[in-house]
Amino acid sequence: MTERTFRFADASERQALEDLQRRASLVYEVYRPALLANPGAIHLPVSQLEAKQVRVVEQDGVVLGFSIVLASGDVCELDGLFVEPGHWRRGIGRALMEDAFALGRAGGAWLMEVAANPQSEGFYARLGFTRTGLVTTSFGIASKMRRSLRQT
Numbered sequence: 066m067t068e069r070t071f072r073f074a075d076a077s078e079r080q081a082l083e084d085l086q087r088r089a090s091l092v093y094e095v096y097r098p099a100l101l102a103n104p105g106a107i108h109l110p111v112s113q114l115e116a117k118q119v120r121v122v123e124q125d126g127v128v129l130g131f132s133i134v135l136a137s138g139d140v141c142e143l144d145g146l147f148v149e150p151g152h153w154r155r156g157i158g159r160a161l162m163e164d165a166f167a168l169g170r171a172g173g174a175w176l177m178e179v180a181a182n183p184q185s186e187g188f189y190a191r192l193g194f195t196r197t198g199l200v201t202t203s204f205g206i207a208s209k210m211r212r213s214l215r216q217t
Contacts, residue, residue: 067125069157071164074119074131076111082119082131082147083109089147093184096204106203109133113144120168122161132161134168134177141174141214146185162192170214177214180207 074082087107091097100106113119113133121131130148134141143165148157169177180200181189186208190196194210201207 069122069124069129069160071120071122071161073117074114074121076114078121078128079109079111079114081128082121083107085128085131085149086145086147089150092150093182095184099204109145118144120161120164122157122164130157130161132165134165134172136169136172136174139174140176140178141169141172143177143179146179158188159192166212166214170216175214176211178209178211181210182207186210 086109087100087104090100090107109119113135118135119131119133121128123129128149129152131145132143132147133145135144143162146158146161146165148161166177177194178197179189179194180202181194182202182204186196189210189212192212194212196208197211198209199206200209
């Protein structure tokens with residue numbers, strides 16, 4: 066098996082990453098009607114790409130997924146995590162998260178927060194996140210979750 070590599074995304078990849086996000090999001094039937102009715106709901110800001118906030122993981126030159134980490138002092142936010150549906154349950158999401166934790170720590174954060182949809186809450190819980198409340202998103206209610214980035 067070829068090793069996975071991580072790198073910051075380039076602005077020229079914006080459309081391809083939005084398409085990946087769309088494919089991953091359309092898997093869940095609960096979101097499908099809203100996404101199909103509002104195709105512009107999936108939008109990756111160029112500013113995030115230019116600010117080196119978007120990381121991709123690839124294997125053999127093929128992008129398998131990406132994450133978005135927004136730094137803000139002691140607390141960083143996981144703003145997105147998407148993996149190609151055909152590659153789910155192969156450790157790619159976990160690998161992206163380990164990379165995101167390292168990026169958060171390198172930026173000086175000691176906590177990471179995420180708004181987790183009901184389908185992904187268990188994934189984040191397995192990575193050590195705990196629910197701290199609820200938030201309203203454009204696609205419904207999500208769990209606000211938090212995890213320490215301090216290494217033990």
